[in-house]
Amino acid sequence: MEIIKWLQEWVAESCDVNWEHSEGVKIFTLDNPGWKVDITLEGTIAEGKQFTPIKIERSEMDWIHCNVQDRTFRGFCGIDNLNELLLIFKEWIES
Secondary structure, eight states: OHHHHHHHHHHHHHOOSSHHHHOOEEEEEETTTEEEEEEEOTTSTTTTOOOOOEEEESSSSSEEEEEEETTEEEEEEETTOHHHHHHHHHHHHHO
């Protein structure tokens, strides 16, 4: 669960009195089953950073799709891929 600790720290660093009130990190469940992650980049160190879309299709239940759209990192993944999806975000932020 190191990725959760890292995400907590990244969110804390991104807080600037405005970002945390209207933006932030949103994690939803999907009905296929899976996960959707939206992370607002506006006002963070990642705003404007280039991201190459990722599409990993290992099986019907093992998949990840990520892109940046409208200054938001958007990730979708299978039910067992949330940790890997968040690691992709972390590696991109730190690159």
